[in-house]
Amino acid sequence: MRAAPEPADKRLRRPLPGPRPMFHRIFRADPATVRAALQFLRARFDGSAGDEVIAKLELALAEVLNNICEHGTQAEAVRLGGRPHAPLIHLCVARHVGGIACAVTDDGQPLPPSCLDPRSLPWTGLPPDGTDAILMLPEGGFGWFLIQELTASLSYFREGRRNFLAFIVPVTEPLMQGGPATADDGWPVPGDG
Amino acid sequence: MQLTLLPQPDGLTIRVDEKRLDAAIATAFKDRVRSMIAAGGGGEGGGQVTLDLAGVDFMDSSGLGAVIAIYKAMPPGRQLILAGLTPNVQRVFRLTRMDSVLTIRNTADATAPRQERP
Numbered sequence: 001m002r003a004a005p006e007p008a009d010k011r012l013r014r015p016l017p018g019p020r021p022m023f024h025r026i027f028r029a030d031p032a033t034v035r036a037a038l039q040f041l042r043a044r045f046d047g048s049a050g051d052e053v054i055a056k057l058e059l060a061l062a063e064v065l066n067n068i069c070e071h072g073t074q075a076e077a078v079r080l081g082g083r084p085h086a087p088l089i090h091l092c093v094a095r096h097v098g099g100i101a102c103a104v105t106d107d108g109q110p111l112p113p114s115c116l117d118p119r120s121l122p123w124t125g126l127p128p129d130g131t132d133a134i135l136m137l138p139e140g141g142f143g144w145f146l147i148q149e150l151t152a153s154l155s156y157f158r159e160g161r162r163n164f165l166a167f168i169v170p171v172t173e174p175l176m177q178g179g180p181a182t183a184d185d186g187w188p189v190p191g192d193g
Numbered sequence: 194m195q196l197t198l199l200p201q202p203d204g205l206t207i208r209v210d211e212k213r214l215d216a217a218i219a220t221a222f223k224d225r226v227r228s229m230i231a232a233g234g235g236g237e238g239g240g241q242v243t244l245d246l247a248g249v250d251f252m253d254s255s256g257l258g259a260v261i262a263i264y265k266a267m268p269p270g271r272q273l274i275l276a277g278l279t280p281n282v283q284r285v286f287r288l289t290r291m292d293s294v295l296t297i298r299n300t301a302d303a304t305a306p307r308q309e310r311p
Contacts, residue, residue: 031217038251055251055281062253066216121290139262142254142289149288 021048023093029072029086029106034065037091048095049171057093057100057169060150063143064104064165065089067115072108072163099152099168107161116156119145194218198229204240204271205230214249214256214282223259227266239271243298247277252285264295274298 021044027033038058045054072087087108094101122141148154151167158164195210207229214222230242244260246252264273276298278286286292 031215035213035215035217052280055284058251059253059281059285062215062251066253066255069216134265137261137265137294139258139265140254142257146254146285146288 019048020095021045022095025091027089029065029069029089029108031069034062034069038062041093045095045100049100053100053169053171056150060147060167060169061102063147067143068106068108072106074109099170101168102166104165105162108163110158111156111163111165115144116154119148121145194221194225196225196229201243204242206243206245208245209249212248212250214252214259216253216255219255219259223262226263230267239268241272241274242267243274243276245277246275246282247279249282250279252282254285257285257289257291261291272296
């Protein structure tokens with residue numbers, strides 16, 4: 001039995017159907033809100049490209065957003081109660097032909113330009129034996145390396161009080177349309193085909 | 194945060210019952226696992242510690258850093274083994290080349306199979 005049609009205002013709040021999802025969200029830089037945004041993002045983009053692409057998108061964005069949480073807070077941005085104001089992040093993601101385009105802006109500390117420089121791993125191989133070598137392993141510094149590995153067309157500028165970072169997560173497969181697992185006007189049907 | 198301690202004949206297994214090993218829990222995860230290893234015993238001299246990551250569907254560099262910190266803090270003579278890596282977790286170890294440093298056991302049947310996504 002079919003359910004009665006939803007009222008228009010309820011339908012509008014659901015994600016746009018079709019193989020080219022978009023996403024926009026504004027939130028304070030905080031690990032918990034970042035996690036919620038990424039989970040919502042994955043739910044919306046699942047099926048719009050291969051699982052590996054969506055996983056890379058989530059990982060790249062996690063690294064960018066974690067950096068804002070960790071380093072973005074302005075020392076002088078103190079609000080009532082004495083706690084510093086976490087930056088306000090605008091996140092916009094859209095599936096295009098050939099890739100998933102991401103734009104992240106925030107009103108936190110300026111991004112050090114060196115973050116965009118070509119990166120190598122913070123660790124370049126263990127020194128020849130010796131147990132002390134283990135203690136030299138880095139526990140951080142992987143973030144920008146991963147972002148550069150996972151993305152293309154990484155670009156940055158600062159305007160006024162905001163950082164603007166944009167990049168693409170490439171998609172090599174053709175945009176899913178008309179395939180056996182894709183409905184004409186909606187989401188791929190799980191388990192179908 | 195959900196971690197399960199499973200004593201083994203040759204050491205102990207810590208099963209991570211979290212789907213996401215991310216910045217929201219990385220520090221707490223590191224501290225909890227380290228105290229479990231210190232207190233958990235597991236045979237003479239402690240034996241090996243297996244970190245069962247089969248339930249982890251997402252890990253970022255914060256989670257990676259926590260695993261590395263646990264590895265570095267292992268008591269002398271005890272080995273840390275990572276098991277049950279899902280593709281997303283494997284990717285982070287591979288991209289950062291940490292798969293060549295840490296001990297990873299690739300036995301898919303050593304841990305109960307789980308669905309990666311609902």
